Amino acid sequence: MSAPLRLGIAGLGTVGIGVVKIIQFHADLIALRAGRPVQITAICARDRHKNRDADLSMYEWAEGARELAARDDIDVFVELIGGDEGVARDAIEIALATGKDVVTANKALLAMHGQALAETAEAAGRVIRFEAAVAGGIPVIKTITESMAGNRIRRVMGVMNGTCNYILTRMQSAGLPYDTVFEEARQLGYLEADPTLDVGGIDAGHKLSILAALAFGTQPAFDAVEIEGIERVSIDDINRAADMGYRIKLLGVAQMTARGLEQRMSPCLVPADSPLGQLEGGTNMVVIEGDAVGQIVLRGAGAGAGPTASAVMSDIVEIARGVRLPVFGQPAVTLARPQAARTAVPAAYYLRLMLADKPGALAKVATVLGDSGISIDRMRQYGHAAGEAPVLIVTHKTTPEAIDHAIEALPRTGVITGEPVELRIEEV
């Protein structure tokens, strides 16, 4: 058996402690699978004296992550601090510069600086692995870069923020408005310190940009992700969508088109009886489509100490086994900067309008849609209350431009009140 693989772990939150516990509890199993022991040499965290419900007495403590990364008695620097700037980034750069491989769960850092880090790592002959950065315990990075290596990938889709999916499914099951469930989620500790990262779609957008880079051989381009959060999803739309056989999900979609790379993270309708539609609570799901394999669906826990630590461990074991792949599955210098394209792939859309109680009102709406080149698949008008009536429309496949045109023109008819709501119905 070869020499032990020596780890330095920076960050001892739930994930960091999860990794420590796996290494402690499954030392023999891991050594057998990795072909060598995996051991923790040194650790660090902001507060050394916090009670962490784990025996850390046998590890050396480093002063900080930068010091830990620079030590000459570790082989792999495990970064579980988080944040796209500051100590996490510095420490990873120090680790690479001083000959260590890196395992990280830091999606923000990879989305923002993944290209530069990958180039640095590959120039230095080091690897960076990050299975835990996307969809927790679900092996999506490995599936795209390894299992689908013989495929041209067509589309990557996914529900990749468990908190948003929890909020949306809880709104539906309990019939509660967004604000109430948001507050519940906060009290349950499901939200990031800055909740915009979750409900604003940013965290999920980071993940999507990483998957897009892997799938399409492009540089990560988080700034080109069209992002819309779930803050404006109303219980009304959730209920109306359900009436029509749909669920609303914060769905990420990335696909390469003739115009360029489309990346979008936004609330979408999906059929209630599809795998994505049936996904409840904090579970994540990623759907990947390749030209040879067809559609692969992966489902599992997207967060939490155990699942995330499991993904971190899979990266550590791969390094222990001597597996050395390019950071994004092909050499970083070969990754093209993507031509970012706004979504242009046609889809059906869900529209909800409040129609004023005036003669000919519905005809005017229908005319605007027709003039925008949109044909109607299904329409429902509900009863009037306070002089207005909700109207739901499911369109046939149309372009986002046609929808934009209609949304702009509809208020000018004078027969609708408030803002029309439009949500894309993604084909899954």
Place this chain on the structure above:
Amino acid sequence: MSAPLRLGIAGLGTVGIGVVKIIQFHADLIALRAGRPVQITAICARDRHKNRDADLSMYEWAEGARELAARDDIDVFVELIGGDEGVARDAIEIALATGKDVVTANKALLAMHGQALAETAEAAGRVIRFEAAVAGGIPVIKTITESMAGNRIRRVMGVMNGTCNYILTRMQSAGLPYDTVFEEARQLGYLEADPTLDVGGIDAGHKLSILAALAFGTQPAFDAVEIEGIERVSIDDINRAADMGYRIKLLGVAQMTARGLEQRMSPCLVPADSPLGQLEGGTNMVVIEGDAVGQIVLRGAGAGAGPTASAVMSDIVEIARGVRLPVFGQPAVTLARPQAARTAVPAAYYLRLMLADKPGALAKVATVLGDSGISIDRMRQYGHAAGEAPVLIVTHKTTPEAIDHAIEALPRTGVITGEPVELRIEEV
């Protein structure tokens, strides 16, 4: 860029031609991802002159698979012939003895002789990879051996024979009896030459024994798989199970218990609204449970040229990248011979009886169940016809032994006609 990886492909059926086409169409993509070109040097098949709808003119033809395996101008022998004896096995042994790595989709061979082949390969410093052998394009081998390397695996479950799932879902959707749908499947070309391999559960049993070896660190032990095929599943039971909210699936379950390794491939009931219950047609699904990651569900095409060739390509690219892992995820000499245990994990059961139209009949059945230690969760008696009435019983969790006891005792009551049907309800 390093030297090309040179392949010899034995077997040019749909999968073999699928691999050839991927290598032809995606040569640049694969070279970029693998870090070196992947090229086909020589091929062989039983009939050289068959029209295969692919340009094979640039490859050398070998006389046969054994000759191909022995060539000194290939690095990897790709075995797509099939069969657990004869030429496939011989050729793989020749390839290993003459310094080649092996990629195969041959589940029967691995289930029957995987241990010996793994020991041979590892003693010779060669690798054998077989992602395509289980569940087609679904990356289940990689998920167990790599992504879950930090987990103690608790249970592996799956629907892994698309033909059986097609037959069972078609019976339900069309309301047709087994024999009719079996004949349809034969005419559609869905069945193996020996259909018992499919409908007898043997093919799926091979796959289960491979997954169990990977998951539990044991030698493959196909002879210890309890196997029951779908031949005895009646349209009646499919309909009755649906009434009670279940679907019948040919489900494989492997788990390590205190008594030993349980491996079972048999028709089971699963909740209609579970991911397994919703699986229709030829799609496969594998569910893996680990102590850290929880439950991972993988879904995709389990057969077909594209999906299977995609899995073969993932193995080829891994070898091209220099990834060299033990055949079953840990050294073959460390794999324990499993203590095989008959299923003892308690479960709810579905029972269907034909009750004679006699006073006190139901009471006698209930007494036998009670005497066997079985308590009833739900029961339905349907109307009498021709002096007998179907009775459905869903039990609370009980042991297989208790069910066996009841099944043996029930005919002795004199109030049931025909054989009682019992099906396990698997918790998913």
